[in-house]
Amino acid sequence: MQFSDFGQKFTAHSGILELMDDLGQALATGDQVAMFGGGNPAAIPGVQRTIEDHLTTLMKRPGGVNGYLGNYDVPRGNPVFIDTVVDYLNRTMDWQITPAHIAITPGSQTGFFMLFNLLAGDTQGTKRTILFPLVPEYIGYADQGIQEGMFEANRPRIETRGEHTFKYGIDFDNLKIEPHHAAICISRPTNPSGNVVTDEELARLSDLAKQHDIPLIIDNAYGLPFPGVITNSAHLPKWDEQMVYSFSLSKVGLPSSRVGIFVARPEIAAAISKANAILSLASPTLGQALGTSLIQDGSLQRICRNHIHPYYRGAEHYAQTVLAEKLAGLPYRLHEYEGAYFLWLWLPELPITSKELYGRLKTRGVIVVPGEYFFPGLNDPKWAHQRQCLRLNFARPKAEVDAGFTILAEEVQRAYTQSSKLLNINKKALIS
Secondary structure, rough: OOOOOOHHOOOOOOOOHHHHHHHHHHHOOOOEEEEEOOOOOOOOHHHHHHHOOOOOOOOOOOOOOHHHOOOOOOOOOOHHHHHHHHHHHHHHHOOOHHHEEEEOOOOOHHHHHHHHHHHOOEOOOOEEEEEOOOOOOOOOOOOOOOOOOOOEEOOOOEEEOOEEEEEOOOHHHHHOOOEEEEEEEOOOOOOOOOOOOOOOHHHHHHHHHHHHHHEEEOOOOOOOOOOOOOOOOOOOOOOOOOEEEEEEEHHHOOOHEEEEEEEEHHHHHHHHHHHHHHHHHOOOHHHHHHHHHHOOOOOOHHHHHHHHHHHHHHHHHHHHHHHHHHHHOOOOOEEEOEEEEEEEOOOOOOOOOHHHHHHHHHHHEEEEEEHHHHHOOOOOEEEHHOOOEEEEEOOOHHHHHHHHHHHHHHHHHHHHHHHHHHHHHHHHHHHH
């Protein structure tokens, strides 16, 4: 059977496919030691109880089952949910948006597919691209372009801090906006590193976007205002028609609800809605109804403040402590934790690639994500850093963290030891 160019691209190997396959296989077999690979939110009892209460109430309403599961919604999104989101953002963020600024999609992953391909690709004889001003970036962006070469990236500044910490920053000295750039895109906190682009950096990106009349896309899957897993004093800027914001219900504990929220100037929001009608007909109603209920009575903010934030602060602290203990004596650095659900481990002297390390860990029941997949649009084979990192989901049970990090440290040690032995053998051969 012969697939089209589109078919071949979307059936080829990809990082996001490998990640989701690994997660599915591990859940199906149940024989994994540690699942550090996915972005699935933790099962937090207080959050789950609240969601269950709201879901039960919705289903008990007259016509609830048919209303939420038996009818298509409109392509733009459920009007009541949209009005609720508009009121929430205007009230909590001091924005001034209207329902015309909102488009609801079946998860933000699908929404980004539509958004990227609406903006970039072949355009009147020019190939336009999405620019990532800072990598590493989200694994799910890399393969979203219908055409090849739709993404470009700027290498970051790397600031080492102390013995085992570092932080990425935007290298504005080498950040050039060209006429073929269709938009600038960041996630905040950045998945995978947890880096939070500072307010100052965000303001500079906004100025660049305005100067070149292109959108600045900000993916807030882990950020403000919900779930708001950010450790520093970052803010969302005032509403600006140059911006495109995305939000999601996934990271507050509802990944299967598939609710993505895009806020953009009306022409972009309308374009996403039209594309959604063609690709999906409509977005899931039940997730939007649940989101409406959680926002309207204040439960969304309460579960973020009382359950999600404390849980991830505690989990991150425990994971960092255990990992430092297990890796003691080995060369490593962790990105300074500023938010999201991951630790980003850099092994500066790793003698094998992170993909090879991933494979070794996988055979021992430890699932991680190799760093190579997080540098979309960067074509720099000489930059070893992108092959020296791992993303680790720290929001796992403590026993799993202990066991998984023990195996991780053993495999890192084995890689260094084998490399050292090989080096000694080569030295002896040269002498003889």
